[in-house]
Amino acid sequence: MLVNKLGLEKELLSKRRKFKSEAAILAEVQSIFAENDLVREQISQKLQQKSSTKPNQLNFDLLEADKVFHLEQIKALCIEYRLRFLDSIIFKNEIPEEAISKIRMMEKAHQTSLEGFKIIAPSKAFHLLNYDDPLLFVPIGNNYYYLIHQWGTEMNPWRKLLVLPIKNLGAFTITAILLSIVIALIVPENNLSKSVPLASVIVFLFAFKSIFAVFAYYFFMMGKNFNEEIWQRQYYNN
Template identity: 40%
Template sequence: MLQTIDIQQQLIKERNKKHQSFDVLQWVQEVFEDIETKEKSVLERLAQSPIHKNVNSFDIDKVDANAIFHIKQIKKICIDFRLRFLDTRYFKADYPQEVISKIQALEKEHHTTLDGFKIIAPSKLFELNEADDPLLFAPMGNGYYYLIHKWGKDLHPMRKIKFWAIKNVENLLWAVLAASILGTFVTKNLFYGDMNNFGHIAILFLFFVKGIIGMFFFYGVASGKNFSAYCWTSKYNKIS
């Protein structure tokens, strides 16, 4: 009666043909050392990137069109959601195993060694070990970047609104104007009662404008913060 074939045993036999007096434990150790060496190489490149180049060569027949983004698109998203786009050498959080695997797979598929890695993340991830939606890119040249991997938690849906006022100077002025108008109409009766007129309202409005602008700039100078439009590629936490 014919016996069934154990594929695992067949694999072991085939492997042992190339390894006489085979030491399984030694072989396993060598495998793990090889994996560790390759992973270490990727992590070292991420920690020091860019090392040798800022442009990578990809096989046009194997790229994912949905992973290609231009610097203008990256800039807009970073400014809208107050994110940074920096070299990975400034990234302080840990990389999940999927990142290393994705890089190794891309390098094998495209027959290249990637360098010049960039990452999109909130500024706190360039200081603290937290995970909040980082995106890892490799430059392709001519302002284009290839998305390698995204991990961590998604951003809060209100993040864009939260940082809208400090997106740029124009937004700040609109926010100050809106807040001043609201503050004026909410408090005009408190200050003037039924005796308020246009002159009183105008003075109160200017008071709110001056006070709100003063608070914004006091906080900005004291904390060293800058508008999102000017700090999305800055490696500094405070205005330099």
């Protein structure tokens, strides 16, 4: 078996010598590698450029339906998990080589040059400006975006629940009401209800006022804002 393998390899080498010299073959391979490195470098540079709003012209027949998303769907995801949908130029973490490979494969398949890259990620993954687990997209027109690549670890399933109270003003208010109800139920009212009419209601109102005021003051003084307000903002304190 080993003899047969060595014989086939010798035959193949013999045919290669008749086709081209070893030096010519190595020069051609080196040229291919150099071209590949150049294209990958160009893609890396485009990821570091300000995103264009111009839609990319893609071949409809080559698109995967489960990777096409409307801006409203992206917005809903960002609000629920407190994420941001921003230009790749301000993404401060390293974009993996696999993502660059997928961009190159798409460009070759669709015979185009992709641009307008955007990324979904938590705020801390971006170089946010002072007002005074990521998904890489490209725009394809009419507020639709095509998902190219996802990397990193899976999103923590608890994140959606943890950021729910600051999703919007309504969620913030409901959370304060629920906490106030819990406090009103915990406070013993055996003696209090005899001396103070509607004692549990008063405790609830006092708790709600305190919780809402304290958390709202802390939240806004820290330069924070609700999820539905920040999902496309490049500023960390506005």
